[in-house]
Amino acid sequence: MSENNLLEMRQIEIQFPGVKALDKVDFFMRPGEIHSLLGENGAGKSTLIKCLTGVHHKDAGTIILDGKEIQPQSPQHAMEMGISTVYQEVNLCPNLTVAENIFVGRQPMKHGQIDWRTINRRARELMARFRMDIDVTRPLSYFSTAIQQMVAIARAVDVKAKILILDEPTSSLDDNEVQLLFDVMRDLRAEGMGIIFITHFLDQVFAISDRLTILRNGCLVGTYNIQDITKVELVTQMVGKDMDAIFNLKRPDVAPGTPDRLTATHIGSPGKIDDISLNVREGELIGFAGLLGSGRTETAELLFGVTHLSHGTIVLTGIGENAKQKGNKKIKNPYDALTKGLAFCPEDRKRDGIISDLSIRENIALAVQARKGFLHPMSRREQNALADKYIAELGIATPDAEKKIGELSGGNQQKVILARWMATDPRVLILDEPTRGIDVGAKAEIQRLMLEMCEKGVSIIFISSELDEIIRCSTRIIVMRDRKKVAELDGENCTQEKILTIIAEGAEAAGGVA
Amino acid sequence: MKKKIDLTQLLRSKVTWAIVAEILVLLVCLIARPDFFSLKIQEDTGMLYGNIIDILNRSSEITIIAMGMTLVIALGGTDLSVGALVAVSGAIALKFMRWDVAEYITPGDYSVKPYALALLVPLGVCTLMGLFNGFLIAKGGMQPIIATLILMVCGRGIAQITTDGRQFTTKFTPFYRIANSSFLAIPMPIIITAVVILLMWLFVRKTAFGTFVEAVGINRNASRLSGINAQMVIFIVFAITGLLSGVSGLIYSSRIMSNDSNNAGLNFEMDAILAVVIGGTSMTGGKFSLVGTAIGSIIIRTIVTLVYYFGIASEATMAFKAMIIAVVIVLQSEPVSNYLSKRARNRAKLATGGVK
Numbered sequence: 001m002s003e004n005n006l007l008e009m010r011q012i013e014i015q016f017p018g019v020k021a022l023d024k025v026d027f028f029m030r031p032g033e034i035h036s037l038l039g040e041n042g043a044g045k046s047t048l049i050k051c052l053t054g055v056h057h058k059d060a061g062t063i064i065l066d067g068k069e070i071q072p073q074s075p076q077h078a079m080e081m082g083i084s085t086v087y088q089e090v091n092l093c094p095n096l097t098v099a100e101n102i103f104v105g106r107q108p109m110k111h112g113q114i115d116w117r118t119i120n121r122r123a124r125e126l127m128a129r130f131r132m133d134i135d136v137t138r139p140l141s142y143f144s145t146a147i148q149q150m151v152a153i154a155r156a157v158d159v160k161a162k163i164l165i166l167d168e169p170t171s172s173l174d175d176n177e178v179q180l181l182f183d184v185m186r187d188l189r190a191e192g193m194g195i196i197f198i199t200h201f202l203d204q205v206f207a208i209s210d211r212l213t214i215l216r217n218g219c220l221v222g223t224y225n226i227q228d229i230t231k232v233e234l235v236t237q238m239v240g241k242d243m244d245a246i247f248n249l250k251r252p253d254v255a256p257g258t259p260d261r262l263t264a265t266h267i268g269s270p271g272k273i274d275d276i277s278l279n280v281r282e283g284e285l286i287g288f289a290g291l292l293g294s295g296r297t298e299t300a301e302l303l304f305g306v307t308h309l310s311h312g313t314i315v316l317t318g319i320g321e322n323a324k325q326k327g328n329k330k331i332k333n334p335y336d337a338l339t340k341g342l343a344f345c346p347e348d349r350k351r352d353g354i355i356s357d358l359s360i361r362e363n364i365a366l367a368v369q370a371r372k373g374f375l376h377p378m379s380r381r382e383q384n385a386l387a388d389k390y391i392a393e394l395g396i397a398t399p400d401a402e403k404k405i406g407e408l409s410g411g412n413q414q415k416v417i418l419a420r421w422m423a424t425d426p427r428v429l430i431l432d433e434p435t436r437g438i439d440v441g442a443k444a445e446i447q448r449l450m451l452e453m454c455e456k457g458v459s460i461i462f463i464s465s466e467l468d469e470i471i472r473c474s475t476r477i478i479v480m481r482d483r484k485k486v487a488e489l490d491g492e493n494c495t496q497e498k499i500l501t502i503i504a505e506g507a508e509a510a511g512g513v514a
Numbered sequence: 515m516k517k518k519i520d521l522t523q524l525l526r527s528k529v530t531w532a533i534v535a536e537i538l539v540l541l542v543c544l545i546a547r548p549d550f551f552s553l554k555i556q557e558d559t560g561m562l563y564g565n566i567i568d569i570l571n572r573s574s575e576i577t578i579i580a581m582g583m584t585l586v587i588a589l590g591g592t593d594l595s596v597g598a599l600v601a602v603s604g605a606i607a608l609k610f611m612r613w614d615v616a617e618y619i620t621p622g623d624y625s626v627k628p629y630a631l632a633l634l635v636p637l638g639v640c641t642l643m644g645l646f647n648g649f650l651i652a653k654g655g656m657q658p659i660i661a662t663l664i665l666m667v668c669g670r671g672i673a674q675i676t677t678d679g680r681q682f683t684t685k686f687t688p689f690y691r692i693a694n695s696s697f698l699a700i701p702m703p704i705i706i707t708a709v710v711i712l713l714m715w716l717f718v719r720k721t722a723f724g725t726f727v728e729a730v731g732i733n734r735n736a737s738r739l740s741g742i743n744a745q746m747v748i749f750i751v752f753a754i755t756g757l758l759s760g761v762s763g764l765i766y767s768s769r770i771m772s773n774d775s776n777n778a779g780l781n782f783e784m785d786a787i788l789a790v791v792i793g794g795t796s797m798t799g800g801k802f803s804l805v806g807t808a809i810g811s812i813i814i815r816t817i818v819t820l821v822y823y824f825g826i827a828s829e830a831t832m833a834f835k836a837m838i839i840a841v842v843i844v845l846q847s848e849p850v851s852n853y854l855s856k857r858a859r860n861r862a863k864l865a866t867g868g869v870k
Contacts, residue, residue, distance in 0.1 A: 304739075306738075306739065333738075333743075334738060334739050334740070334741050335741045335742075335743055337741075338740075338741035339741075344739060346736075346739055351733075351735055351736070352733075352735050352736050352739050353736050353739075354733070354736060355728075355729045355732045355733045355736055355737065356732060356733065357728070357732045357800040357801055358725070358728060358729060358732065362725055362728075362729075366725075366729060366737075366740045366742070367740045367741050369722045369725065369726075370726075370740050370741035370742045371741055372722075373722075374721045374722040374723040374725075374726050375721055375722075376721075376722075377720065377721050377722040378722070420740065
């Protein structure tokens, strides 16, 4: 036994079919520390956590908690031993009250009946400890996501946890809420609890953690004290290659007089977008900036035929040489859009992108096959060639093309969806938040791919909530606010301050920009 | 290395377990009655005769329907109307062949004038009814189980109205041959079933239709955004299921040379769903296996035959069926197959002399 570690995970190995998810990983944690766990998507962070919480069972290695070896069998079992987890999505019942949510499954009883008074009093005390003065008898859905997150943490903490795992707790919080969460985390640390903190936001890692552990490709890279590592070193360690080359991106320049490829004039649909006009030139990358709900996605859906166009026209020029020529028929549905050389990578990967139980090969070939129609099937050899080509080209991390897409990490799923559309050889590619929820390395990779495609003459419409990546990549930027296009910026005008001012102008919610 | 992976995959495959189950049930039959597998050629008809042939023959109505049901379930739905469509198909066919009206037959020789209509009209009507189901689901956005409930309930009513609530009989030989003749000593229903399975397999696996069905079944939204016409896929699948129910109905009524609006196809929807599930297709939709379904259907019939053959009271058939099906489904379940494939992997490791 080494010096008083609260948790020791030694030489953990987990084997998934065809891939070693964790290879001899060590993870040590002292009492009263906030320990960040970092790595790209697919590096093994969640696998390590799931091993600790009993979701996955380790194939080798030992877990020692408080000096005793443990074998967590299920999340329930792990929780009884003092390992509590708060997941990214809030796992509570929105229709129950805050107090009920905190005590559900372990209600204090009195005379054979649930003791509501105690429940409500203790819930109030608990929330007060989190510096929150809220009415605990209101249903959870009444409160904001941030407060719901706090309730989830309160519930996790109240079960006498020794270790608290926070998996991406800040992804849906704004800055003030993040500060509040950090205060709570510091309080808990002072009480001697060990907190494992998983996040994609590197600033937050440096703001709150004491130590950090980096994983890469299922292997341990190292554990560092926070003061011994710089941000650049950290990213380099996570990605495993030099970041300079990746971040040295040149935004695509379009010579004046380049013809338009897509021109939309006063298009709209009731309840979605009233009236928007835009044009995209050959090889151009148009960035769409604006808050969530500002009409960015709605515009993309109009262009791709997902939503019915009620007025306005969309004209595509010079398109159709590699697709079934359909004349200038109106785009009525995604199939029409596809045959005319449009492609659309939707925002919600899980809901609108991946076909989880199909293989990578089938997922990549899907759009090409849809364009051909089912009566003209692609041979297995064609499909394999297509899949292998994009697996190599985009660096999709998988043992082979037959793995189910649902088993891949988020970043790799995104690459497969991207491959699905690149395979259709689009002339206009619409990307809606292609970099959301994926790590730095994969983000840079996707940005590089976009710019490469622009160079080959593909026009790209790029929607993102992250201003810096929009600014870095776009030829022109369209700023959306309240379902209207409020500005179009190019060249020198594309600065963060300018865009933020435009987004905020007249609206009071300027602080909410992510 | 390659072989090891194949073994674990084989153990995970649900079709494997369906085959194992069928073999086990047959073994029980063999042990109890060594002559269970005996086959002989009937003198008068030149047809093969025996328990195995009987199982295949009698399972054909369900197998044919279950081919369509497989696609419906792969889409994430269920079709409850198939049994009623069997009744409709039989009723319409018999309407054309009723031998008590001079309009349809030449008196005395029992031949039916527009014989083609007696086959094509029922099949056409059943296809249309399938399209009606598809319309409610694809365009109306109804849940398949609710949408098909409509025809399940009113289908038998339609059958009754078609025949004025009467039971017609026929003696028309070409119709009799559908279920009661043989080709190369093999009973005709088995041939028809084999052809249906083959055509369906070609249709779903040699075109991209099967992949489209799976894609829509797993994630309809994403499929639509990828350019798949999900509504058309739904229409086609339900139309096929309607058509196949019609085929099944013709075989059924050819067996009894009559129509029976009350009992024809009774509970066929349940047996078809069971066959699909035993065959390894998940009720939540997605990946499907036509071969698995065919085996599932044969298992169901084997169990029924076994019960009859051993003189177990027919009231107990259901309980018996449930028992064996429960075992099959448990064997196929995720935890069990994971456990078994893990064990197989460990054993393979030992066998190759792994030291770890």
